[in-house]
Amino acid sequence: MTRRITPTLLILVFVLLGCDEGTTMDTSSVSYLQSEATILSSYYGLDELPPPIVILCQGLSSVGEDGMPVTFSEQIDAESLTPEMFAVQTADSSWAVPTCATLRPADEPLELRTVLLTGPFGRANAQPQGVEVVGDLLDVEGKTLKGLRSGITPLEAGPSVLLAELFDPQTEGLRGECPDQTTQVVQLTWEGGVTGPDGSALAEPQRQAVTVLLENGENVTPIALADDDPDNFVHACLQVDSPAVSVTIAAGYFHDPGDDANPATSAILVPGNE
Numbered sequence: 001m002t003r004r005i006t007p008t009l010l011i012l013v014f015v016l017l018g019c020d021e022g023t024t025m026d027t028s029s030v031s032y033l034q035s036e037a038t039i040l041s042s043y044y045g046l047d048e049l050p051p052p053i054v055i056l057c058q059g060l061s062s063v064g065e066d067g068m069p070v071t072f073s074e075q076i077d078a079e080s081l082t083p084e085m086f087a088v089q090t091a092d093s094s095w096a097v098p099t100c101a102t103l104r105p106a107d108e109p110l111e112l113r114t115v116l117l118t119g120p121f122g123r124a125n126a127q128p129q130g131v132e133v134v135g136d137l138l139d140v141e142g143k144t145l146k147g148l149r150s151g152i153t154p155l156e157a158g159p160s161v162l163l164a165e166l167f168d169p170q171t172e173g174l175r176g177e178c179p180d181q182t183t184q185v186v187q188l189t190w191e192g193g194v195t196g197p198d199g200s201a202l203a204e205p206q207r208q209a210v211t212v213l214l215e216n217g218e219n220v221t222p223i224a225l226a227d228d229d230p231d232n233f234v235h236a237c238l239q240v241d242s243p244a245v246s247v248t249i250a251a252g253y254f255h256d257p258g259d260d261a262n263p264a265t266s267a268i269l270v271p272g273n274e
């Protein structure tokens with residue numbers, strides 16, 4: 001008996017084939033919109049990473065490797081982040097793939113723009129030359145950062161401020177960080193993690209080194225510094241009504257993990273993304 005091909009069967013075959021084509025996606029042809037983001041800094045922070053790196057990198061990195069925070073102008077989609085997204089050009093112009101790439105320790109909701117890279121990048125007398133995004137690392141809007149490049153701040157340098165964002169103290173992710181009477185919060189993004197001298201906590205000398213210019217022309221000092229954890233973000237808590245316009249930090253107070261102190265550094269405030 002010959003089976004009759006009914007119109008219903010034909011439609012079913014067509015739909016099944018159609019579905020099949022739809023689900024067999026060629027992932028090599030996925031194209032992303034290019035992000036307008038830039039790399040604000042790649043900072044050769046340490047050429048001998050201490051033991052806590054094993055925790056930050058969940059065992060992928062080893063003690064004694066190099067550490068290099070790379071900070072972007074936009075926040076990063078953590079799901080798209082792997083070490084293979086980056087290539088680091090070493091002193092002899094060869095390319096090294098990082099062993100670890102993580103948003104830790106700067107992974108709080110308003111941070112997420114600094115990728116810590118670890119790997120065999122160089123040493124004090126043979127420092128890396130540059131870093132490039134070589135894969136589809138995405139920003140939080142889903143746009144690719146592929147093709148971005150930057151030079152590298154050398155090991156012997158101290159940290160500068162890259163970005164100063166102005167937030168309302170009630171912003172999600174900031175609540176409880178500053179004292180209750182705070183009216184504005186300046187989130188400072190540094191090139192690398194900052195502490196007082198010899199890894200000490202941020203204290204009075206660091207607070208007094210920060211000067212904020214207000215719209216009314218006054219210069220003020222923050223009433224406190226907050227978010228004193230081992231990352232490159234620091235909050236300056238202000239108790240003033242006039243909006244903050246810019247921030248200046250005197251040289252010699254904020255130390256990087258290699259204990260190099262900051263140069264004089266300043267930034268114009270931009271509205272924080274909420």
Ligand SMILES: [Ca+2]
Pocket residue numbers: 044045154155156157158256258259260
């Ligand atoms: Ca340094």
Ligand SMILES: [Ca+2]
Pocket residue numbers: 105106107108111227229231233
């Ligand atoms: Ca933090």
Ligand SMILES: [Ca+2]
Pocket residue numbers: 226227228229230231232233234
């Ligand atoms: Ca911090």
